[in-house]
Amino acid sequence: DVKVTQSSRYLVKRTGEKVFLECVQDMDHENMFWYRQDPGLGLRLIYFSYDVKMKEKGDIPEGYSVSREKKERFSLILESASTNQTSMYLCASSAPSSGGWHNEQFFGPGTRLTVL
Amino acid sequence: TQLLEQSPQFLSIQEGENLTVYCNSSSVFSSLQWYRQEPGEGPVLLVTVVTGGEVKKLKRLTFQFGDARKDSSLHITAAQPGDTGLYLCAGGRAGNMLTFGGGTRLMVKP
Numbered sequence: 001d002v003k004v005t006q007s008s009r010y011l012v013k014r015t016g017e018k019v020f021l022e023c024v025q026d027m028d029h030e031n032m033f034w035y036r037q038d039p040g041l042g043l044r045l046i047y048f049s050y051d052v053k054m055k056e057k058g059d060i061p062e063g064y065s066v067s068r069e070k071k072e073r074f075s076l077i078l079e080s081a082s083t084n085q086t087s088m089y090l091c092a093s094s095a096p097s098s099g100g101w102h103n104e105q106f107f108g109p110g111t112r113l114t115v116l
Numbered sequence: 117t118q119l120l121e122q123s124p125q126f127l128s129i130q131e132g133e134n135l136t137v138y139c140n141s142s143s144v145f146s147s148l149q150w151y152r153q154e155p156g157e158g159p160v161l162l163v164t165v166v167t168g169g170e171v172k173k174l175k176r177l178t179f180q181f182g183d184a185r186k187d188s189s190l191h192i193t194a195a196q197p198g199d200t201g202l203y204l205c206a207g208g209r210a211g212n213m214l215t216f217g218g219g220t221r222l223m224v225k226p
Binding site for chain 1: 213214
C-alpha cells in the first residue's frame with residue numbers, strides 16, 4: 001500500500017519559532033510537493049522538488065524554505081513562524097509527468113499548524 | 117498565474133438527488149484531475165481527463181472536460197451519504213505542477 005507520511009498531525013508553535021514539517025514517501029517518486037490548504041482557497045503550492053537537492057518555488061513561497069537531502073524525504077521549514085502561517089499543510093508525491101499527462105499526486109494526511 | 121474557480125462552494129442535498137459541480141478557468145490546461153478529500157485525510161484522485169470533450173464515468177460519477185480544455189464538470193447521480201466530502205479540481209500546468217480550485221464541500225443527508 002503506497003504511503004505518504006507526515007511527522008505530525010497537529011502542531012502548536014509560537015510566533016517567531018522555527019518550525020520543521022517532515023514528509024516521507026515510500027513510492028520512490030521523483031516529485032514531491034508542499035501545499036497549504038485554507039477554506040475556500042483550495043490547495044496552494046508552496047514548493048516543489050523534482051529530484052534530490054532540486055527545488056522550485058510554487059505560488060506562495062514567501063516565508064518558507066525546503067530541504068530535500070534524500071529522495072524519500074522532503075522537509076518544509078518556517079524560518080520564523082507568523083500567525084498568518086496557521087493552516088493545514090499537505091505533502092504529496094508523484095512520478096514524473098510527460099506529454100501533457102499529469103500523474104496522480106499521493107497525499108499525506110496533513111499537519112494542522114497553529115501559530116500563536 | 118492560472119486560476120481555477122469551482123462552484124458551488126457548498127452543497128447540501130438529500131440522499132438520492134443529482135448534483136453537478138463546475139470547475140472553470142480562462143486558461144487552457146493540458147489535463148484536468150478531480151480529487152476527493154475526507155476529513156482528516158489528504159485528497160485522493162478520482163479521475164484524470166486529458167482530451168477536450170472527454171467524458172469519463174466512475175459508477176455514479178460522470179466527469180467531463182470542456183472542448184477548449186478550460187473547464188470541467190462532475191455530475192453525481194443519486195447521491196449517497198458516502199459521497200460526502202470536499203471535491204477539488206486540479207489543472208495540469210508546466211513542470212509536473214497542478215493548480216487547484218477552491219473546492220466544493222458536499223454534504224449528502226440520509
